[in-house]
Amino acid sequence: MGILPEQLEKYLTTHTTEADELLSNLERETFQKTTQPQMLSGGYQGRFLSLISKMIQPQKILEIGMFTGYSALCLAEGLQEDGKLLTIDRNEELLYLVKKYFEQSKYKNQIEIKIGDALEVMETVEPGSFDLIFIDADKQNYINYYQKSLELLRPGGVILADNVLWYGKVLGEISPDDKSSFILKAFSEQVKSDNRVEVIVLPIRDGISLIRKK
Numbered sequence: 001m002g003i004l005p006e007q008l009e010k011y012l013t014t015h016t017t018e019a020d021e022l023l024s025n026l027e028r029e030t031f032q033k034t035t036q037p038q039m040l041s042g043g044y045q046g047r048f049l050s051l052i053s054k055m056i057q058p059q060k061i062l063e064i065g066m067f068t069g070y071s072a073l074c075l076a077e078g079l080q081e082d083g084k085l086l087t088i089d090r091n092e093e094l095l096y097l098v099k100k101y102f103e104q105s106k107y108k109n110q111i112e113i114k115i116g117d118a119l120e121v122m123e124t125v126e127p128g129s130f131d132l133i134f135i136d137a138d139k140q141n142y143i144n145y146y147q148k149s150l151e152l153l154r155p156g157g158v159i160l161a162d163n164v165l166w167y168g169k170v171l172g173e174i175s176p177d178d179k180s181s182f183i184l185k186a187f188s189e190q191v192k193s194d195n196r197v198e199v200i201v202l203p204i205r206d207g208i209s210l211i212r213k214k
Helices: 006-014 021-033 042-056 070-076 095-104 118-122 139-152 179-192
Strands: 060-064 084-089 111-115 130-135 153-162 197-202 208-213
Touching (some): 006 042, 021 042, 021 095, 042 070, 042 208, 070 084, 070 095, 095 111, 130 139, 139 153, 139 179, 179 208
Parallel strands (some): 084 111
Antiparallel strands (some): 197 208
16 A cells, blocks of 8 residues: 555565564454455555654553554554553444453553544543654544644653555645545644644655654
8 A cells, every 4th residue: 555666665664674474464364354455554564653652762652543453552562561552443343353362462451442423532641741653544533643642752752653644645736525535634744834843755655653752
């Protein structure tokens, strides 16, 4: 689902540390049992999430958008020993698959799942309590998720926002009925002009914004 040439993507993947067996099994089963397996972070992006988390060594992680739990397991790899990861999703249909793999993981006691509206759940969380936040949910709320995430993030904390290149659709003229592309472009413009943060957009898979709160 990336925007880079296939040959370059293959080279990058070949020279990246491989995911462990549990993650490989989850990726395989996601492709077998879901209708939109492209929503999975996958091996290359997953290693990026893992490395960022390991560099930060977060005490608390928030994930907005869980899907089958692949990215949560990657992010959990950097947690401190007593750290916690809260993952939110409104879809219960794939919970059986998520729980199956969370239970097999050594991070099973560090991950909490909340099913419901992410913005409502975020209202119940203590401001400034998270070290790392990953946004990968409905695009219509990206700006809302970002604004609320800044409240929940400690100074120096990091937000990762996925899909900001949106298949390259944000690059050209956007059709008036293409709401997702319009919102994602507006999201990137707003983050860039926000003096509370510094940001770099990375061409990883479908684009990730790496945002640091000052």
